[in-house]
Amino acid sequence: MPSLKDEWKEHLLEVDGDGHDHPKMEVRNLRRVSDAGVPILKGISLEIPKGVIVGVIGPSGSGKSTLLRALNRLWEPPSSSVFLDSQDITHLDVLSLRRKVGMLFQLPALFEGTVADNVRYGPHLAGKKLTDDEVSKLLMLADLDGSFLHKSASELSVGQAQRVALARTLANSPEVLLLDEPTSALDPISTENIEAALVKLNKNSGMTMIMVSHSIKQIQRIAHMVCLLVDGEIVEVLEPQQLSQANHPMARRFLELTN
Numbered sequence: 646m647p648s649l650k651d652e653w654k655e656h657l658l659e660v661d662g663d664g665h666d667h668p669k670m671e672v673r674n675l676r677r678v679s680d681a682g683v684p685i686l687k688g689i690s691l692e693i694p695k696g697v698i699v700g701v702i703g704p705s706g707s708g709k710s711t712l713l714r715a716l717n718r719l720w721e722p723p724s725s726s727v728f729l730d731s732q733d734i735t736h737l738d739v740l741s742l743r744r745k746v747g748m749l750f751q752l753p754a755l756f757e758g759t760v761a762d763n764v765r766y767g768p769h770l771a772g773k774k775l776t777d778d779e780v781s782k783l784l785m786l787a788d789l790d791g792s793f794l795h796k797s798a799s800e801l802s803v804g805q806a807q808r809v810a811l812a813r814t815l816a817n818s819p820e821v822l823l824l825d826e827p828t829s830a831l832d833p834i835s836t837e838n839i840e841a842a843l844v845k846l847n848k849n850s851g852m853t854m855i856m857v858s859h860s861i862k863q864i865q866r867i868a869h870m871v872c873l874l875v876d877g878e879i880v881e882v883l884e885p886q887q888l889s890q891a892n893h894p895m896a897r898r899f900l901e902l903t904n
């Protein structure tokens with residue numbers, strides 16, 4: 646099973662009450678077949694250590710989003726194939742799972758109303774009203790200043806809206822953040838803002854992140870480990886600097902043609 650080097654594990658695995666190490670999330674032999682009978686994921690196994698940013702790259706249609714979406718049950722994985730802190734996620738309450746394992750999509754979908762209304766949404770559902778101060782702090786984590794608080798969500802640029810979407814996800818205090826090409830619709834400056842916010846969050850709070858990206862350069866800028874997915878299978882797990890040493894022929898071709 647692909648895993649990080651042992652010396653990383655020492656630092657990054659959590660020790661549970663029984664004194665056992667465990668990864669933050671674990672995927673075991675995850676399979677998905679389309680309604681038409683075509684295999685989409687062909688038995689994915691992966692350990693995601695706590696506090697690590699994992700990049701997932703691979704050709705279009707290789708199953709990256711499908712893998713990501715299994716991790717917070719946007720589709721229902723088979724039981725005993727995805728674990729959070731050693732617990733089978735299919736046994737957890739789906740809403741509390743999605744608070745712990747938050748997701749940011751390619752395009753931010755904000756609700757009507759102000760930026761603050763959007764950020765307050767998750768805690769409000771859980772019966773908590775965030776103060777203006779608390780909302781401002783969340784905006785700051787997403788690299789936006791407090792002046793955005795009362796702006797209408799509809800007047801934001803896509804880059805600003807994506808940062809509000811990040812603050813809205815962070816309002817649920819996630820332990821794991823799933824990122825599905827979060828900057829592919831953004832200009833380079835907005836991309837840099839989001840990347841900086843993610844790196845800071847990871848450094849300051851040790852948040853575990855799994856990010857699908859088409860940009861190898863982006864993965865090299867922010868990820869600690871990279872999974873190469875080809876045709877529904879993980880063919881390599883590497884450190885970003887080792888990407889040029891990938892062995893799998895499809896992975897090599899993909900890496901040569903992208904940047």
Ligand SMILES: Nc1ncnc2c1ncn2[C@@H]1O[C@H](COP(=O)(O)OP(=O)(O)OP(=O)(O)O)[C@@H](O)[C@H]1O
Binds near residue numbers: 679685711
């Ligand atoms: N609900 C579904 N029903 C049938 N086929 C699906 C479904 N979801 C995804 N697929 C198929 O599974 C394959 C993998 O899709 P997925 O979106 O996970 O790939 P991807 O690597 O994220 O692609 P891209 O880089 O283009 O976003 C594709 O062939 C897609 O058409």
